[in-house]
Amino acid sequence: MNNNTHEETRQVELVIGKILRIGVVTSAIVILIGMALYFMGGSGYASGEFPRRFMAIFAGVAAGKSYAVIMLGVFLLILTPVLRVVVSIYAFYKEHDNLYVIITTIVLVILIFAMFMGYRS
């Protein structure tokens, strides 16, 4: 196979790896902070209740409620695969692989469409 192509891909993969790691570690830290808050002062909500919409989550985080912080961390975790796709587009662009810029952009558009469908439902 073409070594040049592979070496370029290699660089790309390392960059994606770094950015992905930052995303995953950030979400894990937010979840861990939420868990620490929970053990210090409970969920911050009535039994069985937890926030699930952005406004409620952000309001809860501002008030230091543990469940809201956890939900924020979980949502960040859900975004990590999106981040992976976005960074891949940039990486393929850097190595002038237009075919894969297009392919990966199609994946991103489908993904965002699906996530938006989920928010609406």
Next chain:
Amino acid sequence: MNSMLLLLVMGVGAGVLGAILGIGGGMIITPVLTIMMGLDIKYAIGASIISVIATSSGSTIAYLKDDMLNLRVAMFLEIATTVGAIMGALLVGVFSSNFLYVLFGFFLLYSTYNMIRKLMDKKGESVYTGHDPIVDKFKLSSTYYDKAEQKQIDYSMKNVPGGFIMMWAAGLASGLLGIGSGAFKVIAMDTIMKMPLKPSSATSNLMMGVTAAASATVYFFNGSIRPDIAAPLAIGVLVGATIGARLMQVLKPRIIRMIFIPIILYMGVQMALKGFGVNI
């Protein structure tokens, strides 16, 4: 506190196994949550989705660093899977889910048979290196370093349209039935496209997170993802997947196949029976 600890430990186990095999761990998590902890299936599915994403994101970091996965194959096939998943979500209720469970169940049983044949093959794990116009056009062939065999392995693949259709079906199944699609992804790459097992598993790991993210928002916003369950599970799975991704690289492909076979056999039997109205 106790249940959180249990979820954490179970998450580590699911993460290790999921990262090695390229599957999401829903098949471990769902029965434990519903049967052992008596949780509603709705929350179990929400927990599975989080587990899939955590396995994918945790293991992909290691697989990218060690050049184990094939990013081009992942993105190329991801189109098929996500389109399938959306179609599945839109078509819920149109097809009989029983029929689909039977269909996918028997497909898994057939794949089990194929995998056993491959395991019994005297030549061992053969690597396909031939040329194929689609593979060349889409630059899909690649190379990886096998730590267990201590050599660089260049590989190509074939039957790309077959793999593409299989990926679409895997997405359709996950959208329609709410099941993970990792096992089908590995089968599409390993059995249909003749990719080596390790990059197949690593690539499936990368892909399943993207597929799961597409449906995760539904579960997040409808309240299926509970913070008290998701938090310890996510942390456990992330730790487990990090360990599993390192472990997989030093395992011989043959050993990985030996772990994979009973799991798809179990999944196949379970799905086929479910189609006939029997839950195990």
